[in-house]
Amino acid sequence: xxxxxxxxxxxxxxxxxxxxxxxxxxxxxxxxxxxxxxxxxxxxxxxxxxxxxxxxxxxxxxxxxxxxxxxxxxxxxxxxxxxxxxxxxxxxxxxxxxxxxxxxxxxxxxxxxxxxxxxxxxxxxxxxxxxxxxxxxxxxxxxxxxxxxxxxxxxxxxxxxxxxxxxxxxxxxxxxxxxxxxxxxxxxxxxxxxxxxxxxxxxxxxxxxxxxxxxxxxxxxxxxxxxxxxxxxxxxxxxxxxxxxxxxxxxxxxxxxxxxxxxxxxxxxxxxxxx
Amino acid sequence: xxxxxxxxxxxxxxxxxxxxxxxxxxxxxxxxxxxxxxxxxxxxxxxxxxxxxxxxxxxxxxxxxxxxxxxxxxxxxxxxxxxxxxxxxxxxxxxxxxxxxxxxxxxxxxxxxxxxxxxxxxxxxxxxxxxxxxxxxxxxxxxxxxxxxxxxxxxxxxxxxxxxxxxxxxxxxxxxxxxxxxxxxxxxxxxxxxxxxxxxxxxxxxxxxxxxxxxxxxxxxxxxxxxxxxxxxxxxxxxxxxxxxxxxxxxxxxxxxxxxxxxxxxxxxxxxxxx
Numbered sequence: 001x002x003x004x005x006x007x008x009x010x011x012x013x014x015x016x017x018x019x020x021x022x023x024x025x026x027x028x029x030x031x032x033x034x035x036x037x038x039x040x041x042x043x044x045x046x047x048x049x050x051x052x053x054x055x056x057x058x059x060x061x062x063x064x065x066x067x068x069x070x071x072x073x074x075x076x077x078x079x080x081x082x083x084x085x086x087x088x089x090x091x092x093x094x095x096x097x098x099x100x101x102x103x104x105x106x107x108x109x110x111x112x113x114x115x116x117x118x119x120x121x122x123x124x125x126x127x128x129x130x131x132x133x134x135x136x137x138x139x140x141x142x143x144x145x146x147x148x149x150x151x152x153x154x155x156x157x158x159x160x161x162x163x164x165x166x167x168x169x170x171x172x173x174x175x176x177x178x179x180x181x182x183x184x185x186x187x188x189x190x191x192x193x194x195x196x197x198x199x200x201x202x203x204x205x206x207x208x209x210x211x212x213x214x215x216x217x218x219x220x221x222x223x224x225x226x227x228x229x230x231x232x233x234x235x236x237x238x239x240x241x242x243x244x245x246x247x248x249x250x251x252x253x254x255x256x257x258x259x260x261x262x263x264x265x266x267x268x269x270x271x272x273x274x275x
Numbered sequence: 276x277x278x279x280x281x282x283x284x285x286x287x288x289x290x291x292x293x294x295x296x297x298x299x300x301x302x303x304x305x306x307x308x309x310x311x312x313x314x315x316x317x318x319x320x321x322x323x324x325x326x327x328x329x330x331x332x333x334x335x336x337x338x339x340x341x342x343x344x345x346x347x348x349x350x351x352x353x354x355x356x357x358x359x360x361x362x363x364x365x366x367x368x369x370x371x372x373x374x375x376x377x378x379x380x381x382x383x384x385x386x387x388x389x390x391x392x393x394x395x396x397x398x399x400x401x402x403x404x405x406x407x408x409x410x411x412x413x414x415x416x417x418x419x420x421x422x423x424x425x426x427x428x429x430x431x432x433x434x435x436x437x438x439x440x441x442x443x444x445x446x447x448x449x450x451x452x453x454x455x456x457x458x459x460x461x462x463x464x465x466x467x468x469x470x471x472x473x474x475x476x477x478x479x480x481x482x483x484x485x486x487x488x489x490x491x492x493x494x495x496x497x498x499x500x501x502x503x504x505x506x507x508x509x510x511x512x513x514x515x516x517x518x519x520x521x522x523x524x525x526x527x528x529x530x531x532x533x534x535x536x537x538x539x540x541x542x543x544x545x546x547x548x549x550x
Contacts (some may be wrong), residue, residue, distance in 0.1 A: 043528075139534060142527040167528050212545060246541060247548065252417040253318075253442050255537065259414060262534045263541045266521065270487060273522065 002074045004065055006081045010089035014080060017056055017102035021091040021160070035105050038160045039168060041097040046072045047168030053103035059087070060099035068099055075101075105158060111149065111188065114174040115195060118146035119220050120268050123178070123189070123199075125236050126153035126227040127257060133157050134165025135258035136225070141169035143265035144272075148175040149222070151236065152182040182233070189222070189239035197222040201232055201240040202264055204254040211264060214244030215271045223264050228257050277349045279340055281356045285364035289355060292331055292377035296366040296435070310380050313435045314443060316372040321347045322443030328378035334362070335374035343374055350376075380433060386424060386463065389449040390470060393421035394495050395543050398453075398464070398474075400511050401428035401502040402532060408432050409440025410533035411500070416444035418540035419547075420498075423450040426511065427457040428502070457508070464497070464514035472497040476507055476515040477539055479529045486539060489519030490546045498539050503532050 007015060017036055036056075039048035045068060049055055059080040060068065069079070088094045115121065122145050127133055133155050140148060148157075155162070157170050178188040189199050198218040202211075202225055215221065224240060226232035237243070246263055248254060255263065282290060292311055311331075314323035320343060324330055334355040335343065344354070363369045390396065397420055402408055408430050415423060423432075430437070432445050453463040464474050473493040477486075477500055490496060499515060501507035512518070521538055523529060530538070 135531070135534070138528070139530065142523045142530055143521075144524045169527065210545075210549070212549060246418075247544065248417045249419045252444065253413070255414060255417055256410070259410070259534055259537045262530065263538055266538045266541070269522065270485075274485070274487060 002069045002079055004069075004079045004081050008083075008086065010086050014057070014078065015059065015082070015090045018059055018087070018090050018100055019092075021095075022093070037103040037105060037158050037163065037171070039101045039103075039163055039171070040095070040160070041099055041164075042067055042071070044163060044168035045099050045101040048101045048103055048163075048171055049075045051103070051171040052106045053171060054106065055101060055103045058099070058101045061087070064097070064099040109174055109176045111176045111178060111191075114147040114149070114176045115192075119272075120145050120265070121147045121149055121192075121197070121222050122261060122265070123149045123151055123192075123222050123224045124154050125151035125224065125232055126230065127225065128153060128155045128227065130155050130159050130161045131165050132256070132258045134162040134170065136261050137162070137166035137170040137173055139258060139262040140265055141166075141173045143262065144269045145173070145265050148173060149188075150175065150177045151185045151188075152180070153227070183235055186233070186235040186239045189224070189236070192222045193241065196220045199224060199239060199241045200244050200264075201237060201242070202226075202260055203231060203237070203243050203245055204248065205243060205245060208243035208245035211244045211246050211267050212271075214242045215264075215267050218271075221268055223261070223268065225257055225261050225264075228254065277344050277354055279344075279354045279356050283358075283361065285361050289332070289353065290334065290357070290365045293334055293362070293365050293375055294367075296370075297368070310433075312378040312380060312433050312438065312446070314376045314378075314438055314446070315370070315435070316374055316439075317342055317346070319438060319443035320374050320376040323376045323378055323438075323446055324350045326378070326381075326446040328381045328446060330376060330378045333374070333376045336362070339372075339374040384449055384451045386451045386453060386466075389422040389424070389451045394547075395420050395540070396422045396424055396467075396472070396497050397536060397540070398424045398426060398467075398497050398499045399429050400426035400499065400507055401505065402500065403428060403430045403502065405430050405434050405436045406440050407531070407533045409437040409445065411536050412437070412441035412445040412448055414533060414537040415540055416441075416448045418537065419544045420448070420540050423448060424463075424497070425450065425452045426460045426463075427455070458510055461508070461510040461514045464499070464511070467497045468516065471495045474499060474514060474516045475519050475539075476512060476517070477501075477535055478506060478512070478518050478520055479523065480518060480520060483518035483520035486519045486521050486542050487546075489517045490539075490542050493546075496543055498536070498543065500532055500536050500539075503529065
């Protein structure tokens with residue numbers, strides 16, 4: 001039996017994790033940022049509760065809490081019931097999903113840890129858009145990628161919008177940050193090669209080989225994706241084994257980075273399944 | 276030499292096409308909807324000017340108009356220069372892109388017209404989200420799809436947000452609406468078969484064949500995509516030749532419909548290029 005605590009005062013300090021929600025999940029080094037991990041809704045809250053992130057509490061409308069507890073059981077942390085009005089006052093805006101969960105950041109994983117046993121990884125450089133990061137995690141998880149590595153210039157993957165857009169897969173799929181600055185992190189790509197990974201860079205360059213050719217026969221693949229506009233840095237391109245392209249129709253634009261990633265993850269999975 | 280007309284009065288009737296912009300591009304049958312086609316920004320406005328849609332005027336900040344005219348030349352319609360403040364008052368919100376173009380809806384194309392010479396088409400059922408429709412057009416254009424056909428229950432493809440998300444490709448890639456109601460439009464799929472198209476439905480059903488197998492060897496393909504939640508109707512599934520799936524990792528969700536479409540368009544293009 002899960003005991004649900006009803007809270008009627010929006011100023012109750014037990015709701016502090018959800019206060020001013022548009023700021024509280026910012027990185028701890030930013031003003032007002034508590035660095036909490038926040039999940040929303042009946043699909044993603046259970047995923048946070050099952051993750052490596054230490055959950056602090058669950059809060060929601062009565063009906064949503066009932067559905068959550070029905071499906072998930074006891075989360076082992078305080079569960080607070082609030083009305084829509086109280087939650088809106090605490091968070092600073094209306095949350096129609098009516099179910100939230102807060103967790104602390106888990107200790108960061110090392111590159112070594114996330115590469116353990118991995119055959120397909122994606123490496124991101126300069127992907128600064130939260131929705132793109134979220135979509136990349138959703139697509140990577142769905143299409144069999146084992147880990148995500150961050151080079152320089154990427155947005156925080158534990159921001160609330162990333163958690164939501166990824167459908168919680170950012171909480172499940174292992175990720176790590178590669179060491180170095182904007183011009184030195186690429187040395188980590190050499191270590192990937194030493195571990196047997198073929199580093200495949202996605203580029204709109206017509207001189208690159210077809211993605212299918214790039215993926216054929218590689219035992220371990222590290223797929224390198226850059227930001228849509230500027231693309232990959234020269235340093236990253238130089239550390240690449242194979243430059244791959246998705247052929248585009250004349251007069252069209254390159255795909256969104258998350259979509260291009262999905263196509264590449266699919267091709268990698270296809271090569272592993274069908275040879 | 277393009278003559279640019281400066282307008283300083285936000286009430287000037289020559290700006291009426293851009294008034295209350297969040298409503299004016301709604302379908303003509305909706306309240307306040309003028310059914311205009313609106314393009315925004317330096318990438319998409321030239322695409323509207325080159326399209327089959329009859330352009331009415333171009334409006335923008337001085338610097339943006341200069342860039343536009345520099346690149347595009349004379350659009351052959353009135354060009355109005357306004358300040359950021361005037362445009363915000365007319366449109367009802369701030370438009371930081373600072374370049375807009377309005378056109379009338381062109382006569383709808385028939386299914387016969389858009390199928391002329393087409394080898395790869397996509398058919399949508401119940402895709403009600405404007406961003407998804409926009410992304411599907413962007414991905415379809417980029418990955419070599421020849422036309423888009425609409426079954427029942429889809430959002431209006433000429434809504435402003437679709438135009439923007441599609442990067443203007445909704446103005447270039449031919450599309451047509453199939454006749455019938457929610458339960459009868461699927462008869463049109465039989466006509467596609469009579470024209471030699473293999474109707475391939477994308478489904479998360481594990482009993483479906485791998486997408487690559489579904490696409491192999493087909494001369495003409497009509498790819499059927501449904502809404503993310505409910506998927507395709509039974510009627511649409513019954514009119515299908517091949518049920519295809521993108522294999523997903525255990526415990527993950529199906530892909531977003533536009534992303535799944537991109538993967539399928541890529542596989543179709545791959546089959547045509549690499550056999």
